[in-house]
Amino acid sequence: MMQLPPSKIDFYRTNGFVQIDNVFNPTELAELAGAMDEVMISNEGSSIQTDRAGGNYYKVLNQRVNTWRDHGVMAKYSLHPRLADLALQLTGASGIRLFHDHALWKMPGDSKPTPWHQDFPYWPMNESGALSAWIPMHDVDEENGCMMFVPGSHLKGKLTGVDLVNPQDIFDFEESKGIDRNSAVKVPLKAGSITFHNGLCFHYAHANNSDQARRVLALIFFPDGTTFNGKPHIITNDQGLVEGQPIAGGLYPLIAKK
Numbered sequence: 001m002m003q004l005p006p007s008k009i010d011f012y013r014t015n016g017f018v019q020i021d022n023v024f025n026p027t028e029l030a031e032l033a034g035a036m037d038e039v040m041i042s043n044e045g046s047s048i049q050t051d052r053a054g055g056n057y058y059k060v061l062n063q064r065v066n067t068w069r070d071h072g073v074m075a076k077y078s079l080h081p082r083l084a085d086l087a088l089q090l091t092g093a094s095g096i097r098l099f100h101d102h103a104l105w106k107m108p109g110d111s112k113p114t115p116w117h118q119d120f121p122y123w124p125m126n127e128s129g130a131l132s133a134w135i136p137m138h139d140v141d142e143e144n145g146c147m148m149f150v151p152g153s154h155l156k157g158k159l160t161g162v163d164l165v166n167p168q169d170i171f172d173f174e175e176s177k178g179i180d181r182n183s184a185v186k187v188p189l190k191a192g193s194i195t196f197h198n199g200l201c202f203h204y205a206h207a208n209n210s211d212q213a214r215r216v217l218a219l220i221f222f223p224d225g226t227t228f229n230g231k232p233h234i235i236t237n238d239q240g241l242v243e244g245q246p247i248a249g250g251l252y253p254l255i256a257k258k
């Protein structure tokens with residue numbers, strides 16, 4: 001496990017995101033990257049490929065959801081206690097569950113930025129608190145698709161969801177009043193380092209202008225006890241979840257607790 005200094009936890013709670021360096025060593029990262037390469041070229045299993053080459057969403061993200069259910073090594077990392085324990089420390093929750101993982105690749109060629117958005121409006125959860133770990137397989141910077149965050153924007157609460165293919169400008173929303181796009185912070189990362197961001201924090205990723213795929217694994221964690229809001233979602237549809245009841249069970253495993 002990694003014990004975070006109070007300054008990192010304070011930074012996350014104040015700003016809605018945080019960078020944590022050296023979470024994975026090169027051997028671990030190579031194992032994870034190799035497994036993700038395998039799942040991304042596979043046409044089998046239950047993970048969900050959200051769009052295919054040529055599609056408009058694919059130009060933003062080549063995304064595969066719930067790789068952990070198809071590949072043992074993806075499960076090893078998506079359910080990794082070190083990551084869930086970091087989420088536990090950042091949130092102060094009594095337990096942390098995985099909502100889903102997703103491979104988020106930005107392909108070279110006709111790559112589009114991931115527009116400014118919050119994640120939480122897409123998730124079928126009543127209480128906020130869910131967060132994402134964003135784990136690049138290699139160095140990331142402005143050239144190949146690193147992230148940007150607006151410090152403190154998570155304190156605005158849940159706004160209208162942005163369409164990631166035909167995006168509205170979130171900074172133009174009436175609800176975004178007082179949030180300054182010029183305060184956004186760019187976060188390049190070295191391989192092995194990661195960020196966490198609160199589902200309410202405004203974030204963006206640059207287009208990939210390099211000639212290699214930008215390969216990222218993102219994990220969405222939520223505090224144990226978070227309840228289902230009944231809204232449709234690709235992950236929870238037809239899973240028997242009950243509106244108003246906690247999202248729980250083996251498909252949303254509890255991987256860290258106090």
Ligand SMILES: O=C(O)CCC(=O)C(=O)O
Pocket residue numbers: 061104106114119132134145203204205216218
């Ligand atoms: O990787 C990206 O381009 C965007 C990631 C993102 O929006 C997220 O992890 O919530």
